[in-house]
Amino acid sequence: MSEVIRAVRRGDVPAVTEMFARVFMKGRAPSKSLLSSYFEDILFDSARDGTEPRSRVFVDREGVVRGFIGVWPRRMLLGGRIIEAAAAGSMMVDRPEDHPTAGARLLRAYLAGPQDLSFSETANGISQRMWERVGGERIPAASLDWLKVLRPAGFCVAAAGASFRPLRALRPLGSVIDRFASSAGFVALEETETRGSRDVAATTGEVLDAIQLLSGSYQLRPDWELPALPRLLAHAESKERYGELHRRVVYGRGDKPVACYLFHARRGDIARVLQVLAEPNAAGLAIDSLLRTAADLGCVGVRGRADPGLFDALVSRRCLLYHGAATVIHARDKSLLSEVQGARSLMTGLAGESWLRLIGGSFA
């Protein structure tokens, strides 16, 4: 029997689950049954309409599944025309020293799929180089993360506790220091200009409407039908390791949404932004509202993926911008590649892979 790359099958789920837990959930102990159920859901959802799953596995000579790449098809609109796209993530190879060509074969198999545009918003350094070797490109402006520290001592404790759990016991001390610093005027969010706007906690329906409306200004964006936006949001609701999902809509002087944002938050932790969408002149309002809400919830910092439309608002609010996971794209049609590079693109968060519970879910 020779090594093969093929579409994932239901019988592969236990092996994929084991591999994912080993590779991506080190130090945690997920329930294998919960994680398996989740893989069943996301891998074979498309099978409901009779199409073959697009995710691929690498099978070794003994017939054992040793590699995996998750492929999440989605329909997008580029300047009004339909583009079939597929995001990829969670690429992993078990015992790569025994299967040195598996990663390369998995990536090539994915890129050879029927989609017009392939992309990933979570490429690490190795993945990015692999994409570039096969003609892919990084989108620099979509590869930046941002960070705002709200409570410095608490932030240090949370950051250290993420690496070494026992340090979380220092949270009360961090909280005391931050309260002292705040009362002494050392730490405070700048006063913001609301310009008659108001921001409110939104229902699922309200935020769905706002996302559809506000994503209209992007030249490249999901069609929000395949897959359906409510389904993506339902997945994103359950990222237990990141905390509760907060959905807010910012309204201008009228009743029309000018921005919306979604983030996961837990008191004493760093809030993680899933999505910020704003009209060009409302980016500052959105970021101000987000930082204020996160601070009110007791978060010690906020981090998220930057978007060129937010750069000015983020920099002027002294947020730190840094290179995060890369957003990479690939297309057999090179003109499409350059078109996407030049477009204002929405391909992260709910539009990418970050809606998946594989990122941030505890499965415990």
Place this chain on the structure above:
Amino acid sequence: MSNHLKQAVREFVETSFLFREGRDGLGDDESLLGAGLIDSTGILELVSYLESEFGIVVNDEEIVPENLDSIGLITAYVARKQSAQPSAQVA
């Protein structure tokens, strides 16, 4: 088997991978994967080079150590592919 072909493969491998390891030479049969000279990224780089330089199409199932793990194996593999594709151009 063409010495020209082997020389071209050797030059590519030495230029692309060997200098990173600070090594001077490489035997025809020395394992590139075993020596840690090529990883998944390197495999893609190598495959891309073979396809563009020698006009062959490397099929997925052919991306295995048996075809790509040494200068000798790569040369033999390319020669086999070219003989199966008579119109292919040798660099």
